[in-house]
Amino acid sequence: MATDIHRKVSTGPEGAGPDESRAVAVRARGLVRAFGGRRVIDDLELTLEPGEFVALLGRSGCGKSTLLRVLAGLDREIDGEVWVPRRKAVAFQAPRLMPWKKVWRNVLLGLPGRTERAVAERALTEVGLGHRSDAWPRTLSGGEAQRASLARALVREPDLLLLDEPFGALDALTRITAQRLVADVWRQRGCAVLLVTHDVDEALLLADRALVMEGGRIAYETPVALPRPRTPADPAFAALRARLLDRLGVADAGEGAPSEGSADAAKEPAAVGGAKG
Numbered sequence: 291m292a293t294d295i296h297r298k299v300s301t302g303p304e305g306a307g308p309d310e311s312r313a314v315a316v317r318a319r320g321l322v323r324a325f326g327g328r329r330v331i332d333d334l335e336l337t338l339e340p341g342e343f344v345a346l347l348g349r350s351g352c353g354k355s356t357l358l359r360v361l362a363g364l365d366r367e368i369d370g371e372v373w374v375p376r377r378k379a380v381a382f383q384a385p386r387l388m389p390w391k392k393v394w395r396n397v398l399l400g401l402p403g404r405t406e407r408a409v410a411e412r413a414l415t416e417v418g419l420g421h422r423s424d425a426w427p428r429t430l431s432g433g434e435a436q437r438a439s440l441a442r443a444l445v446r447e448p449d450l451l452l453l454d455e456p457f458g459a460l461d462a463l464t465r466i467t468a469q470r471l472v473a474d475v476w477r478q479r480g481c482a483v484l485l486v487t488h489d490v491d492e493a494l495l496l497a498d499r500a501l502v503m504e505g506g507r508i509a510y511e512t513p514v515a516l517p518r519p520r521t522p523a524d525p526a527f528a529a530l531r532a533r534l535l536d537r538l539g540v541a542d543a544g545e546g547a548p549s550e551g552s553a554d555a556a557k558e559p560a561a562v563g564g565a566k567g
């Protein structure tokens with residue numbers, strides 16, 4: 291792990307790091323990102339511990355992807371301070387594979403230095419896609435393409451893995467498989483994960499902590515102190531779900547109203563992730 295070696299996202303003096311007294315995976319202080327004078331991120335404070343799995347929820351358009359792009363170093367038009375690990379990787383909802391490159395070449399795309407095929411194949415095997423290494427992206431299913439995208443993130447050996455609704459386009463069963471895969475990868479790699487999701491159940495199945503973004507800030511957060519593997523059938527899970535849905539301004543499906551929380555996942559006897567360590 292190199293989580294003590296940080297880079298400032300914005301330009302300017304690098305200084306000694308986010309906090310000389312202890313290592314963190316992410317530190318944002320007074321972060322502002324405005325588009326045409328409108329502050330989408332407004333004085334946001336955020337800290338992620340090394341190895342922590344954090345889910346980021348919030349209404350559509352509240353700034354989740356904007357925050358992820360800043361943390362990924364893709365957007366540097368910011369005010370305030372952001373520190374992230376040098377080794378970070380991002381996977382988006384759309385897998386964004388280059389159609390003219392075979393899967394293994396896609397996995398290595400943009401990787402500095404090492405370009406051996408074996409590196410790509412190890413990551414593809416890790417996500418259960420070793421047998422499709424030589425395939426063209428257009429021949430992959432949605433779930434396979436998503437796994438290829440995850441493999442592309444993993445070859446970067448990130449200390450921080452940023453996931454922007456990576457399972458959003460997947461059907462319910464494939465999504466459960468993909469969630470388990472991410473839980474396994476996180477447990478084995480020990481990297482910090484920030485997962486943007488609209489799915490409250492997904493957040494509660496996977497994360498150590500759930501955040502709700504609103505008004506350009508982290509308006510609410512709760513630890514997810516549930517034993518792993520987790521199941522939506524657990525009453526403590528249901529209580530946390532109700533609290534989060536309430537915070538998101540959505541009535542719980544259990545109260546008879548339509549829910550943004552994953553009704554599919556709630557119906558499935560899903561259990562994701564073993565105990566960490």
Ligand SMILES: Nc1ncnc2c1ncn2[C@@H]1O[C@H](COP(=O)(O)OP(=O)(O)OP(=O)(O)O)[C@@H](O)[C@H]1O
Pocket residue numbers: 325330348349350351352353354355356357
């Ligand atoms: N490059 C840009 N130029 C202008 N406005 C932008 C730009 N990028 C994002 N925005 C605006 O910032 C706001 C937040 O966008 P963002 O994509 O971060 O939302 P989000 O929380 O990820 O939403 P969703 O859940 O729908 O993906 C939106 O109003 C969006 O229109």
Ligand SMILES: [Mg+2]
Pocket residue numbers: 354355356454
């Ligand atoms: Mg988004």
